[in-house]
Amino acid sequence: xxxxxxxxxxxxxxxxxxxxxxxxxxxxxxxxxxxxxxxxxxxxxxxxxxxxxxxxxxxxxxxxxxxxxxxxxxxxxxxxxxxxxxxxxxxxxxxxxxxxxxxxxxxxxxxxxxxxxxxxxxxxxxxxxxxxxxxxxxxxxxxxxxxxxx
Numbered sequence: 001x002x003x004x005x006x007x008x009x010x011x012x013x014x015x016x017x018x019x020x021x022x023x024x025x026x027x028x029x030x031x032x033x034x035x036x037x038x039x040x041x042x043x044x045x046x047x048x049x050x051x052x053x054x055x056x057x058x059x060x061x062x063x064x065x066x067x068x069x070x071x072x073x074x075x076x077x078x079x080x081x082x083x084x085x086x087x088x089x090x091x092x093x094x095x096x097x098x099x100x101x102x103x104x105x106x107x108x109x110x111x112x113x114x115x116x117x118x119x120x121x122x123x124x125x126x127x128x129x130x131x132x133x134x135x136x137x138x139x140x141x142x143x144x145x146x147x148x149x150x
Contacts, residue, residue: 010082017087028053044074064090
């Protein structure tokens with residue numbers, strides 16, 4: 001690696017997503033907006049929001065990675081490291097965005113289905129409690145209600 005390039009590492013808790021050793025420029029977004037990093041950048045620590053980071057190697061097109069938030073560090077003006085929860089690589093920005101939208105829609109549907117299943121289970125438990133309380137003719141329920149209102 002020369003002094004005119006950066007090393008970029010993107011990782012999640014479960015895997016090393018990618019490592020590039022010949023990066024000339026890099027872009028990402030945090031809460032303050034979009035920013036760029038070039039070789040020789042000062043030390044930096046930033047919390048990324050969900051965004052698409054992009055980088056360029058000499059004589060190459062831009063490369064992309066969608067990250068779901070994360071922490072970015074720049075060390076010694078040469079090493080960029082991103083630790084994030086999820087990351088998806090892509091060579092084509094439009095295809096990456098479409099893939100991320102599909103993934104987010106699938107996650108939303110799974111969450112909706114889980115909430116629905118939870119509501120069904122809750123209703124079943126309530127029905128069983130009511131059935132159990134009514135099996136004794138409602139006397140225990142009547143007695144507990146009488147005690148509550150006295």
